[in-house]
Amino acid sequence: MKPAVVLLSGGLDSATVLAIARSEGYACHALSLDYGQRHTAELAAAARVAQALGAAAHRVMRLGLGDIGGSALTDDSIAVPEAPTEGIPVTYVPARNTVMLALALAWAEVLGARDIFIGVNAVDYSGYPDCRPEFIEAFERMANLATRAGVEGAALKIHAPLQYLSKADIIRRGVELGVDYGLTVSCYQADPAGRACGVCDACRLRRAGFIAAGVADPTPYR
Amino acid sequence: MKPAVVLLSGGLDSATVLAIARSEGYACHALSLDYGQRHTAELAAAARVAQALGAAAHRVMRLGLGDIGGSALTDDSIAVPEAPTEGIPVTYVPARNTVMLALALAWAEVLGARDIFIGVNAVDYSGYPDCRPEFIEAFERMANLATRAGVEGAALKIHAPLQYLSKADIIRRGVELGVDYGLTVSCYQADPAGRACGVCDACRLRRAGFIAAGVADPTPYR
Numbered sequence: 001m002k003p004a005v006v007l008l009s010g011g012l013d014s015a016t017v018l019a020i021a022r023s024e025g026y027a028c029h030a031l032s033l034d035y036g037q038r039h040t041a042e043l044a045a046a047a048r049v050a051q052a053l054g055a056a057a058h059r060v061m062r063l064g065l066g067d068i069g070g071s072a073l074t075d076d077s078i079a080v081p082e083a084p085t086e087g088i089p090v091t092y093v094p095a096r097n098t099v100m101l102a103l104a105l106a107w108a109e110v111l112g113a114r115d116i117f118i119g120v121n122a123v124d125y126s127g128y129p130d131c132r133p134e135f136i137e138a139f140e141r142m143a144n145l146a147t148r149a150g151v152e153g154a155a156l157k158i159h160a161p162l163q164y165l166s167k168a169d170i171i172r173r174g175v176e177l178g179v180d181y182g183l184t185v186s187c188y189q190a191d192p193a194g195r196a197c198g199v200c201d202a203c204r205l206r207r208a209g210f211i212a213a214g215v216a217d218p219t220p221y222r
Numbered sequence: 223m224k225p226a227v228v229l230l231s232g233g234l235d236s237a238t239v240l241a242i243a244r245s246e247g248y249a250c251h252a253l254s255l256d257y258g259q260r261h262t263a264e265l266a267a268a269a270r271v272a273q274a275l276g277a278a279a280h281r282v283m284r285l286g287l288g289d290i291g292g293s294a295l296t297d298d299s300i301a302v303p304e305a306p307t308e309g310i311p312v313t314y315v316p317a318r319n320t321v322m323l324a325l326a327l328a329w330a331e332v333l334g335a336r337d338i339f340i341g342v343n344a345v346d347y348s349g350y351p352d353c354r355p356e357f358i359e360a361f362e363r364m365a366n367l368a369t370r371a372g373v374e375g376a377a378l379k380i381h382a383p384l385q386y387l388s389k390a391d392i393i394r395r396g397v398e399l400g401v402d403y404g405l406t407v408s409c410y411q412a413d414p415a416g417r418a419c420g421v422c423d424a425c426r427l428r429r430a431g432f433i434a435a436g437v438a439d440p441t442p443y444r
Binding site for chain 1 (some may be wrong): 283284291294315317319320321324325327329351352356358360361363403
């Protein structure tokens with residue numbers, strides 16, 4: 001089996017991506033980032049999901065992104081909004097997908113993997129600039145100039161299989177592939193047991209997705 | 223003064239870049255990465271250099287890059303070569319400049335900075351793919367698609383002022399700008415006091431640079 005690096009946050013989207021990568025025959029090396037999140041419930045979820053979906057390996061890399069502040073997700077002095085907001089939300093982590101893809105690229109290079117999977121989505125992208133297709137294309141182009149693989153002529157590919165799917169489509173695809181969404185945590189402020197608040201942006205998008213997909217919502221709410 | 227993020231390793235090149243960025247009138251926010259180096263002498267050097275050259279701030283961000291292995295600089299089971307080698311050396315840290323620029327981009331976004339400085343060099347580049355000008359251009363293009371600044375039309379610039387300079391030219395430029403190279407550490411295996419081995423790739427390039435520049439080498443050797 002060809003190795004691939006799969007970015008795995010512990011949420012709904014990246015769990016679906018892991019299931020898709022496995023279904024395409026990759027030996028999946030799941031990478032989670034501990035960047036000073038408010039809670040560790042999503043990292044616990046990532047470990048459960050990696051095991052349930054048969055990842056070949058799972059690593060959690062620590063990164064002191066909280067030191068530079070600037071996001072409600074890494075900085076306790078900024079509150080998570082509980083109602084819809086305009087523009088780029090404060091839950092945006094600065095350059096998050098750039099940082100995560102850079103670290104995935106590093107691991108891919110060590111493994112000799114030429115495939116990286118990420119769960120970005122252009123439909124429900126919530127105003128994050130680094131979820132757009134043109135960003136993913138530009139990252140892939142850069143990655144091919146950055147690494148041994150590129151120098152030696154072996155093309156690196158950034159796979160974003162959720163790119164054009166709605167949240168409902170993502171959920172339907174995951175259910176087909178046997179993803180147990182009860183294991184995942186999407187909430188920006190889940191409690192230590194992984195129970196969701198039900199009111200943050202991530203919870204609202206997720207709940208609406210289950211309703212639109214006609215799938216019972218297995219999320220534990222508090 | 224406009225803010226800029228300057229990647230600062232504690233070595234000769236990045237010290238020169240910091241001096242150049244200051245001479246261009248930027249308020250320099252120096253960023254060092256603790257990615258599991260064999261020694262902390264270079265981080266101590268970075269702190270000395272940041273202070274000596276009047277950085278507005280200096281942050282050391284921790285990153286568990288050693289977890290993924292693959293480089294003599296982060297993996298103790300791989301020896302640092304003490305004679306010249308062919309091709310990409312084992313001291314290459316996987317995707318290092320991609321990772322460092324991604325973290326600089328994150329801090330730049332928090333600061334509202336539109337300028338990032340890095341000490342890559344195409345002349346003495348030692349076979350590292352991520353030191354080439356086409357890599358820097360591709361990163362800049364990607365960065366402008368990744369961030370709020372790009373979305374809001376404010377261009378981000380990656381400055382690589384050493385790009386086309388020889389090591390001797392870099393040293394002459396730094397001496398003009400008052401850089402004290404005795405504060406810097408380039409050696410891949412410096413001892414805890416920061417004294418250099420004199421035989422690794424980095425030591426050989428550095429020493430040859432001082433000779434070619436006609437500048438007395440202030441490096442403490444052990």
